[in-house]
Amino acid sequence: MLSQTAEYALRAVVTLATGRPDPRTAQDIAVESRVPLDYLSKVLNSLARAGIVSGQRGRGGGFQSVRPPAELTVLQVVNAVDPIQRIRTCPLGLKQHGEHLCPLHRKLDDAMLGVEEAFGATTIESLVGKSFCEGSRCDVAA
Amino acid sequence: MLSQTAEYALRAVVTLATGRPDPRTAQDIAVESRVPLDYLSKVLNSLARAGIVSGQRGRGGGFQSVRPPAELTVLQVVNAVDPIQRIRTCPLGLKQHGEHLCPLHRKLDDAMLGVEEAFGATTIESLVGKSFCEGSRCDVAA
DNA sequence: ATTTAACTGGATAAATTTATCCAGATATCG
DNA sequence: CGATATCTGGATAAATTTATCCAGTTAAAT
Numbered sequence: 001m002l003s004q005t006a007e008y009a010l011r012a013v014v015t016l017a018t019g020r021p022d023p024r025t026a027q028d029i030a031v032e033s034r035v036p037l038d039y040l041s042k043v044l045n046s047l048a049r050a051g052i053v054s055g056q057r058g059r060g061g062g063f064q065s066v067r068p069p070a071e072l073t074v075l076q077v078v079n080a081v082d083p084i085q086r087i088r089t090c091p092l093g094l095k096q097h098g099e100h101l102c103p104l105h106r107k108l109d110d111a112m113l114g115v116e117e118a119f120g121a122t123t124i125e126s127l128v129g130k131s132f133c134e135g136s137r138c139d140v141a142a
Numbered sequence: 143m144l145s146q147t148a149e150y151a152l153r154a155v156v157t158l159a160t161g162r163p164d165p166r167t168a169q170d171i172a173v174e175s176r177v178p179l180d181y182l183s184k185v186l187n188s189l190a191r192a193g194i195v196s197g198q199r200g201r202g203g204g205f206q207s208v209r210p211p212a213e214l215t216v217l218q219v220v221n222a223v224d225p226i227q228r229i230r231t232c233p234l235g236l237k238q239h240g241e242h243l244c245p246l247h248r249k250l251d252d253a254m255l256g257v258e259e260a261f262g263a264t265t266i267e268s269l270v271g272k273s274f275c276e277g278s279r280c281d282v283a284a
Numbered sequence: 285a286t287t288t289a290a291c292t293g294g295a296t297a298a299a300t301t302t303a304t305c306c307a308g309a310t311a312t313c314g
Numbered sequence: 315c316g317a318t319a320t321c322t323g324g325a326t327a328a329a330t331t332t333a334t335c336c337a338g339t340t341a342a343a344t
Contacts (some may be wrong), residue, residue: 001143001227001254004302011234016245025320034234039303045322057321058311074249085143092176094152103269105155107216111260112143118253127245146332167290181333187292199342201289291340298333309322314315 006082008035008043013077015123016053017069023062043081050080069128084116137139148224150177150185155219158195159211159266165204185223192222211270217261226258 016024018140026044030037044063047053052072053063065072078084087109090101101109152176158166160246168186172179186205189195194214195205207214229251232243234238 002172002250007250008232010250011244023320029318036303038305041321042303042323047339048321055321056311057319058308059319060312061310061320091149103271104152107260107264107269108144108149108152111257114256114260115143115253118249120258122249129245129251152337169290180335183291184293184333188292192292198341199291199339201287202342203290203340205291217290236294285344287344288340290334291343292338294335294337294338296333296335299331301328301330303328305324305326307322307324310320312319313317 002126003082005043006078008075009047009077009081011035013124014127016065018128023056025062046081069125070123072124073120074122078119084112086112091095144258145224147185148220149221151189151223153177154186155266156269158207160270165198166208167204188223196220211267212265214264214266218263220261
């Protein structure tokens with residue numbers, strides 16, 4: 001339902017919001033969020049281009065969140081790498097007229113809207129506690 | 143967000159629920175729902191294996207909905223071809239413990255749950271009026 | 285029986301997404 | 315300045331999804 005890329009982007013952003021605010025290296029983020037490093041690089045790049053994170057090169061460099069986690073939503077992150085696709089026009093080849101969709105696509109778009117709203121209402125800050133199950137019950141018996 | 147395959151399956155089922163209950167040929171459904179015929183064949187096949195439609199071969203054959211549209215939901219159709227993926231275990235490689243997800247995945251799964259519920263509550267019957275925008279405002283100026 | 289209509293399903297190709305490799309640019313440290 | 319760490323980004327490969335082709339089977343009509 002959500003692309004792998006979006007999942008990775010969210011993990012990266014949550015990782016950045018967790019712990020120290022120093023620039024974190026892509027390598028570091030990759031390990032903590034269990035994302036293949038080279039792929040993560042691309043994702044971080046997209047996030048940087050979208051103005052969500054900033055990357056600093058050279059020794060001591062890394063990535064930082066541009067805005068505080070309380071001001072960043074899941075929706076913004078997802079949309080930066082793999083936008084939620086609302087259904088705005090009839091997906092059939094038909095010439096359509098504005099916002100009026102048939103019942104099927106109206107329903108499907110309503111579902112998308114629901115997701116969009118849920119994501120828009122969720123800040124990254126609200127996701128930082130025990131970010132990736134470490135220590136929580138999700139990680140017992142490791 | 144929803145795969146093309148699921149979209150096609152829904153169009154097919156809605157088409158079947160619309161108009162005459164005679165078996166409708168795949169060709170016929172393909173035209174009406176604007177889905178490439180050969181791909182639609184596969185999709186109808188999946189739906190048949192899932193017990194949602196039944197296909198009859200030979201002259202005069204075609205596809206029929208097995209159950210009445212009032213007893214078939216969007217969720218059932220979607221799950222037949224491309225199941226909604228709930229997040230049941232931590233997507234990171236971590237050994238996890240049962241139903242406890244970290245905040246991020248808890249939120250993401252909540253969104254999936256919302257979609258699942260919305261789809262589960264929507265019958266195909268409720269989607270049949272002016273199924274594909276024909277005649278409705280969605281199709282003006284064609 | 286023959287013809288014709290229609291589903292079934294295997295093989296394959298095109299497109300997209302995901303993943304990997306690695307050279308180049310840039311910044312810091314000594 | 316030289317060495318090292320790190321992001322940037324192009325090229326390419328692997329995997330998955332979507333699409334196409336077409337031969338085979340089944341059933342009805344004549």
